[in-house]
Amino acid sequence: MALNGPPLWALRPDDLHRPERSGHRLSPRQWLLVAAAVSLVIAVGIAAWNVGRLAAPALVGWQISLTDEFADAPPLPDLPVPATTR
Amino acid sequence: MALAVCVLFAAAVGAWQGWRNVTVDPPAPPAVCPLVRTEVFDRLVPAHGPPQVGEQNAPGMRSNYCLVKSTHIRATYLWVSLGRFGRHEGRGPRCVDRDGLQTVVNGRNHPLALGDSAVYFLAGDPATGRRINFSTCLGTYGVVVAYEAYDTADAAMVESAAAVAQEVLSWL
Numbered sequence: 001m002a003l004n005g006p007p008l009w010a011l012r013p014d015d016l017h018r019p020e021r022s023g024h025r026l027s028p029r030q031w032l033l034v035a036a037a038v039s040l041v042i043a044v045g046i047a048a049w050n051v052g053r054l055a056a057p058a059l060v061g062w063q064i065s066l067t068d069e070f071a072d073a074p075p076l077p078d079l080p081v082p083a084t085t086r
Numbered sequence: 087m088a089l090a091v092c093v094l095f096a097a098a099v100g101a102w103q104g105w106r107n108v109t110v111d112p113p114a115p116p117a118v119c120p121l122v123r124t125e126v127f128d129r130l131v132p133a134h135g136p137p138q139v140g141e142q143n144a145p146g147m148r149s150n151y152c153l154v155k156s157t158h159i160r161a162t163y164l165w166v167s168l169g170r171f172g173r174h175e176g177r178g179p180r181c182v183d184r185d186g187l188q189t190v191v192n193g194r195n196h197p198l199a200l201g202d203s204a205v206y207f208l209a210g211d212p213a214t215g216r217r218i219n220f221s222t223c224l225g226t227y228g229v230v231v232a233y234e235a236y237d238t239a240d241a242a243m244v245e246s247a248a249a250v251a252q253e254v255l256s257w258l
Contacts, residue, residue, distance in 0.1 A: 037089050045096035052104025060110040060173045067160050067180055068258075071225030072201065077254040080126050080249040081242065 094147065109145045112179060112226060119152035121257045122166060122250060127154045130233065130246055131164050142167065142243035146174025147184070149228075160215075165232040168254055172226075181223030188221040188230060198222075198248060201229075201255055206244060212237055220247035229254045 026034070119137050127134055131154045140154040147196045149169030156162045171184045178184045182203050189195045190207050198204040204222035216238060220231040 037092070040089070041092045042095045044093050045100035048097040048100030049104035052101035052106075053108050054104075056105050056108040056173065057110050059105070060112075060179060064112055064170075064172070064179050068225040068227070071202070071258075072222065072226075073258050074252050074255050076201045077249045077252045079123070080129055 091134075106176050109175075110173040110179075111143075111146060112148055112170040113200070114148050115150065115168045115170040115227060116257075117152075118150055118166050118168035118229075118254060120167070121254045122152065123253065126250060126253060127164065130235075130250070131156045131216075133157050142169075144174075144251050146172040146178055148172075151183060160236050162235045163233070164229075164250065166250055166254060167230040169230070170226050173247065177207040179226045181226055181228040183243065185230075186221065186223045187230030188219055190219075195211075196244075200248060204248075204251070205245060208240055208243070212239075215244060216240070217245045218247045220244070220251055222251045224255050224258060227255070227258055 093228045117139065119139055134154045134156050138155075140152060140153075141148070141150045143149065147169055149167050151165060151167040153163065153165045169181075169186065171181055171186065172186070173177045173179055180202075181187075184216040187203060187205050189205055190209075193207050193209065195205050195207050198206060198220075200237035201222040204220070206218055208216065208218050210217045213236070215234050215236055216225070217232065218240075220233070222229050228252045231250045233243060233247045233250070235243060235246075
């Protein structure tokens, strides 16, 4: 059987070029900082969700009071005409 | 700096989501029966029995009703409901924001100037019992009046139902 080119075992390590990396790898310490920042953001979101949920009754109570304070009730009307006399 | 922005954004989104999806029941509205003068019941529902009362509550809404029925064979009735709205499904507590006005899709709805907003619709035949459903909103309160009568002109029924609704609103 004919071979096209030399067999793979014939390649030496110097023949294979390692690709160049762009940038630099994060150190474990930097990974920890990123994880801590993400955790902080999530924790703040959850805490704020609970604050919003727990504060809602007081806020709605305040909304109800304010809404009804500015509502103008109509005057007491005259008695309606009796149905039997129509 | 970027972290501070992310934290503030997370706080705003979290607080908004917590507030938006919450259901809050309002304080109970006053009993509606005492808000309607006895003479009104006497005039609109001749020979009526004692008023029947009850509660109808839903998430973010509390209401009570007063039902007066005539003891005649051709029984008329007057049903008055007073509801109050809190917060539910991201809406409220204003009555007009919470579908406090009752309308029909297969009939004609007539708007009327009372409270923040008012609408009524009529159904039935005068000979077999003409019914009016009148609903109005004022602030966080919603009043619904259902009145059935015989041989009565539509204009008179509208006037009567509006008078009952206005009577309830006037005490709030």
